[in-house]
Amino acid sequence: MSFFSINKSFKGGVHPDEHKDLTENSAFEIMPYPTEVILPLSQHIGKPSKVLVKKRDLVKSGQVIAEPDGFISSIIHSPITGKIKDIGKTASVGGRPQEAVTIVAEGEDEIVFMEPLDAESITSEMIIERVKEAGIVGQGGAAFPTYVKLMPPKDKNIECIIINGAECEPYLTRDYRYMVERTKDLIVGIKLIMRALGVKRGIIGIEDNKPEAIRMLKEATIPHPEIKVEVLKTKYPQGAEKMLIKVAVNKEVPPGKLPLDVGVVIQNIRTAISVYDAVVKGEPQFTAALTVSGFGITTPKNLIVRVGTTIQQVLDYCGGTNDDARKVIVGGPMMGVAQYDMSAPVQKATSGLLVLTEPEMKHSQETNCLRCGACVDVCALNLIPKDLAKFSKAGKWDEAEALGVTVCMECGTCSYNCPANIPLVQWIRLGKQRVINIQRSKQNVS
Ligand code: SF4
Numbered sequence: 001m002s003f004f005s006i007n008k009s010f011k012g013g014v015h016p017d018e019h020k021d022l023t024e025n026s027a028f029e030i031m032p033y034p035t036e037v038i039l040p041l042s043q044h045i046g047k048p049s050k051v052l053v054k055k056r057d058l059v060k061s062g063q064v065i066a067e068p069d070g071f072i073s074s075i076i077h078s079p080i081t082g083k084i085k086d087i088g089k090t091a092s093v094g095g096r097p098q099e100a101v102t103i104v105a106e107g108e109d110e111i112v113f114m115e116p117l118d119a120e121s122i123t124s125e126m127i128i129e130r131v132k133e134a135g136i137v138g139q140g141g142a143a144f145p146t147y148v149k150l151m152p153p154k155d156k157n158i159e160c161i162i163i164n165g166a167e168c169e170p171y172l173t174r175d176y177r178y179m180v181e182r183t184k185d186l187i188v189g190i191k192l193i194m195r196a197l198g199v200k201r202g203i204i205g206i207e208d209n210k211p212e213a214i215r216m217l218k219e220a221t222i223p224h225p226e227i228k229v230e231v232l233k234t235k236y237p238q239g240a241e242k243m244l245i246k247v248a249v250n251k252e253v254p255p256g257k258l259p260l261d262v263g264v265v266i267q268n269i270r271t272a273i274s275v276y277d278a279v280v281k282g283e284p285q286f287t288a289a290l291t292v293s294g295f296g297i298t299t300p301k302n303l304i305v306r307v308g309t310t311i312q313q314v315l316d317y318c319g320g321t322n323d324d325a326r327k328v329i330v331g332g333p334m335m336g337v338a339q340y341d342m343s344a345p346v347q348k349a350t351s352g353l354l355v356l357t358e359p360e361m362k363h364s365q366e367t368n369c370l371r372c373g374a375c376v377d378v379c380a381l382n383l384i385p386k387d388l389a390k391f392s393k394a395g396k397w398d399e400a401e402a403l404g405v406t407v408c409m410e411c412g413t414c415s416y417n418c419p420a421n422i423p424l425v426q427w428i429r430l431g432k433q434r435v436i437n438i439q440r441s442k443q444n445v446s
């Protein structure tokens, strides 16, 4: 049977230039130890972590330097051996200064590992505790503390997990490299997540532009029939949670609901690898794995770097930027964030750094709406992006809410497809935030 006999998809979506070839054959390299790291206390969704160290304290790699502050928060470990230089505001991804701990390297690198645990006999509770101790946050973009996702409310009946191997953002090949370089570890990581959640069914969703990974995963899962490899059509945003659930298990997540409301938990490939590393090797999450790509970087690579390494250091390690480099993006080109301060650090969930040249930056001159409907055609959630953007821009929050602005997953597909180059998703994101704030304040009053 052909590996590619099944390839499912969803309505809408786009086919941006993939540019995966820049790095798909670049095996992970471990970037040398940095001389200084900057660790934001908010590298995850939820409350910032609480600092446990003070200036001039000596720390080792893997030592806990900040603890969770509340249920949705995370532990942070020192990624290097050295001395606490400062605790205060520093540059961060996205531009807004953030509270962070700066550590300067001193002496030989000493790594404090946790005790390795037996992946065969470990209990669900022990896995969840280990994931919490390791400070693992989701790697699919939102950086949600993983241990929280492994503890769904008791009234939710979780039937299966879906491992997101779509990696549908152009350029990024980090997850692909994990699928081909650490296939067996990945399967163990998935089984650990399944045990933590008490589910008997796992699905790896993977786009059909990754034939080698599909072949290797299909082979590796033969002894594990509880894990199925589901081949999906290559189309953006195939990796979005709602799309993935629709094509993998044919369930619709209603507006305002979460995957766990339809009995599904989604985890990312790198998250499953981090779970493996935490349990089997006792390794805390003090490294980030990312693709550095784009035609503006001298040598595109896939890298493992210590968290807190600055973006500039990473770019320098890849030979620096070319003369025609115009823009740096943290993440992928569709959902990533433009970055202007290269002294900002790589964080736990950073999946990519792109250095783009002028021809790669498709959209430039904005014109008036042509009423062509191209944005409506590609929205996988059946929204009307042109109207959502129009109402958001005009501050008409009631109208934006009525049209479902809060449902938007900010995938950027509509902006990508707009011939008038209107930054639709930026306006929609603004409208969504305002409407959510209004809804919350009404709830607080009532
Ligand atoms: S950004 Fe929102 S409105 Fe635009 S295509 Fe994606 S889901 Fe639809």
Ligand code: SF4
Binding pocket: 368, 369, 370, 371, 372, 373, 374, 375, 376, 385, 386, 417, 418, 419, 420, 421, 422, 424
């Ligand atoms: S794609 Fe752009 S130009 Fe066409 S209707 Fe939508 S907003 Fe207007």
